[in-house]
Amino acid sequence: MRILHSSDWHLGQHFMGKTRQAEHQAFLAWLIEQVQAQQVDAVLVAGDIFDTGAPPSYARELYNHFIVELRQSGAELLVLGGNHDSVAMLGESKTLLAQLNTRVIPSVCAELEEQVLVLHDRTGQPGAILCAIPFIRPRDVLFSQAGESAQSKQQNLQNAIQQHYQQLYALACAKRDALGGQLPIIATGHLTTVGASASESVREIYVGSLEAFPTRFFPPAAYIALGHIHRPQKVGGLEHIRYCGSPIPLSFDEAKQQKEVLLVDLTSAGLQQVTVLPVPRFQPLLSLSGSLSELPDAINEAAKQGTVQTPVWLEVLVTADDYLSDLQPRLQALCEGLPVEVLRIRRERGTAVAGLTSATRETLDELSVSDVFAQRLSSESLEPEVQVRLVGLYQQVVAELAEEPA
Structure with missing residues (x-):
């Protein structure tokens, strides 16, 4: 069998x-x-x-x-x-x-x-x-x-x-x-x-x-x-x-x-x-990290895996320069003309900003309460143990609310 x-x-x-x-x-x-x-x-x-x-x-x-x-x-x-x-x-x-x-x-x-x-x-x-x-x-x-x-x-x-x-x-x-x-x-x-x-x-x-x-x-x-x-x-x-x-x-x-x-x-x-x-990889997906001086080489290397029809989807963790407020336009310039799309930018100190080329089309009506929590949690750079602890506390709070009389 x-x-x-x-x-x-x-x-x-x-x-x-x-x-x-x-x-x-x-x-x-x-x-x-x-x-x-x-x-x-x-x-x-x-x-x-x-x-x-x-x-x-x-x-x-x-x-x-x-x-x-x-x-x-x-x-x-x-x-x-x-x-x-x-x-x-x-x-x-x-x-x-x-x-x-x-x-x-x-x-x-x-x-x-x-x-x-x-x-x-x-x-x-x-x-x-x-x-x-x-x-x-x-x-x-x-x-x-x-x-x-x-x-x-x-x-x-x-x-x-x-x-x-x-x-x-x-x-x-x-x-x-x-x-x-x-x-x-x-x-x-x-x-x-x-x-x-x-x-x-x-x-x-x-x-x-x-x-x-x-x-x-x-x-x-x-x-x-x-x-x-x-x-x-x-x-x-x-x-x-x-x-x-x-x-x-x-x-x-x-x-x-x-x-x-x-x-x-x-x-x-x-x-x-x-x-x-x-299983073959049908869509290139990569996570890159580095300072603004290091990222051009990394992005160019990543672009070799993409095509015009199937660009590489990128997550970029910016180190050293993560305090800058204009990361989006800087990365936009680095990606210009390359078969790549940055879907998420993360700063080394733990904050994230929306991707360059594709903002989410989801609305709150399309998401469950737990989906909203999960997406918010995914925008943070936390140790796995901390994430597990937060999920546990969240579930406990929701469980307690569910047990309260209407």
Whole structure:
């Protein structure tokens, strides 16, 4: 059985005034090619198909077109809901998509048996059993209790998620036995695990989200396909617990990452191997730093990666000269005539100014409260530990406000 593990597409993302439509379209076309070339039996997308709960129409069209194209390849598709996905929107078409060899699990099901799925190879024979676990919201597994501390809520959520995994694994073992006992068991998840390394584009947009789920709480599945963290990585160095990461850089601090999807080969004996498929870079994205005397050479070097049709998107951190009030026109002059666009200017002392060529077109009506907080936080140059602390305090305040009577 060969699985292709992907996640965190974030279709419809609006990045500092720029659409990612062309990148996503190119990625999905490339993915179809890989499924055909690698003879993939099933494609598993571990959450965050869309960037928001109300994605633009072109993003939904990309999603639907991909499903139709993938069906022609002969591979199954398994779609798990993420914290950015709308449960209602993903779920509204699941019955229709089932006719196109696509199964969608937008949220925790009322009947857990619905989350235990048999995956088939290209000949139609059972090849693996999947514990299909999407992003778990507290309301899916917990009953709210008055007077609970934030720490108690966090611990209870962690315990409830562990129990959910164990229950589904037990059901999967029973189904395996019913089918002859020779199939490997796979699990999914859309959460943060202990030791996972995140990036600035990863943001929790639901109050009460789990900060870090201990790796030891996962069941002994042959492979655990995770989403939510955009940096591809093994969890705790373990071969069988992996984040594949996002297929395109979703923030400037991901610009140097080699994005990837994972080919996972399994037999009745369990996991055989995991093969990395590097995703091509469809849009040059770079972060530069230096003084005004150093930046011309850096910008000229960066321009070599761009074309008139696809200019390089730049974030520029100005050092030494960051006190100047006219950074924008100075950088405008340095970029004149080059295939580059500066989307964000940052000063070494921690302030940021809008990009030169593309001011954001988003309005407050288009953003959630958490989106506004995340964007404001992204404009600061803070240590990761400080950012995590601020996010935690923000979530605590929002949680307390949500509990107040109307």
